Amino acid sequence: MADSSTYAARFDVDYKEQLDRLTTFFRLIWAIPILVIVGLLNSGGTLHYVDEAGEAVRSSGGGITAGLFGATLLMILFRQRYPRWWFDFGVEFARFSARVSAYLLLLTDTYPSTEDPQAVHLDIDYPDAGQLNRWLPLVKWLLAIPHYIVLAVLGTIAVLVTILAWFAILFTGRYPKGLFDFVVGVGRWATRVWAYAFLLVTDEYPPFSLR
Numbered sequence: 644m645a646d647s648s649t650y651a652a653r654f655d656v657d658y659k660e661q662l663d664r665l666t667t668f669f670r671l672i673w674a675i676p677i678l679v680i681v682g683l684l685n686s687g688g689t690l691h692y693v694d695e696a697g698e699a700v701r702s703s704g705g706g707i708t709a710g711l712f713g714a715t716l717l718m719i720l721f722r723q724r725y726p727r728w729w730f731d732f733g734v735e736f737a738r739f740s741a742r743v744s745a746y747l748l749l750l751t752d753t754y755p756s757t758e759d760p761q762a763v764h765l766d767i768d769y770p771d772a773g774q775l776n777r778w779l780p781l782v783k784w785l786l787a788i789p790h791y792i793v794l795a796v797l798g799t800i801a802v803l804v805t806i807l808a809w810f811a812i813l814f815t816g817r818y819p820k821g822l823f824d825f826v827v828g829v830g831r832w833a834t835r836v837w838a839y840a841f842l843l844v845t846d847e848y849p850p851f852s853l854r
Contacts, residue, residue: 647831647852651770651845652838654741654831656750657762658823663752667812674747677755681743684736707736712841716780718772719843725772733842738765741830748805748826749818765834770844780843787840790849794833801829828853 666673685707711733718724742755742763751762804822811819835849 647835647850647854650835650838650847650850651768652835652842653764653766654827654834655764656745656823656827656830657764658820659751659762659818661816662749662812662818664813664816666752667749667809670747670749670809673754674743677743678747680757681740685740707733708841712843715843719775719780720777723772723775723777725770725775725844727769730767730769730842730844734765734767737767737834737837737842738763741765741834744830748801748830749808749812750823750826767838767842767844775843776846779846783840783843786848787836790832790836790840790851793851794829794836797829797832801826825853 711729714729715725715733718726738760739755739757742751742761745751745763746753746755753761755761804826808818808822808826811817811822832849832851832853838844839847839849
């Protein structure tokens with residue numbers, strides 16, 4: 644199992660001593676436009692066509708995340724290659740999504756940028772595809788099931804913690820550091836699992852750790 648401090652995927656958010664109470668109070672409302680953008684980017688497109696019987700058929704795509712996973716899996720499996728351009732695209736989209744999530748979870752009160760890193764840091768090491776096990780991507784998503792279970796519990800707790808933090812910020816202007824570290828830790832854990840099971844950048848099993 645990999646050391647979390649040297650793992651191929653790393654996530655962090657800068658802690659800010661004082662947060663804006665007004666933007667915190669209206670966060671769910673003000674986040675709607677950027678959430679719509681993320682949803683449109685990550686939603687599956689719908690294709691309409693006519694079959695041999697002359698009937699209209701509708702099929703849906705899987706969106707950016709599913710498309711990148713499927714394409715990467717096939718490239719590693721059959722060619723043992725990981726094209727840099729779609730690695731970069733996947734990482735940049737993940738960074739944008741991370742900034743939106745951090746804003747929604749009150750970790751920052753800076754409106755998410757589509758390009759600038761701001762206070763949210765997500766770093767992924769570009770893999771040497773020749774060193775990756777070409778068959779492991781077929782089962783990584785399955786091997787990560789224990790993480791999904793733990794993260795489902797931690798994610799629920801993180802939502803409750805965010806609600807507590809919302810009240811704390813409204814009354815004090817501060818996000819309690821212990822609560823902040825916990826929510827960031829859950830994001831860090833989830834990032835490592837995503838990088839292992841879906842971005843497929845490493846064969847090292849993710850550590851069970853918030854650090």
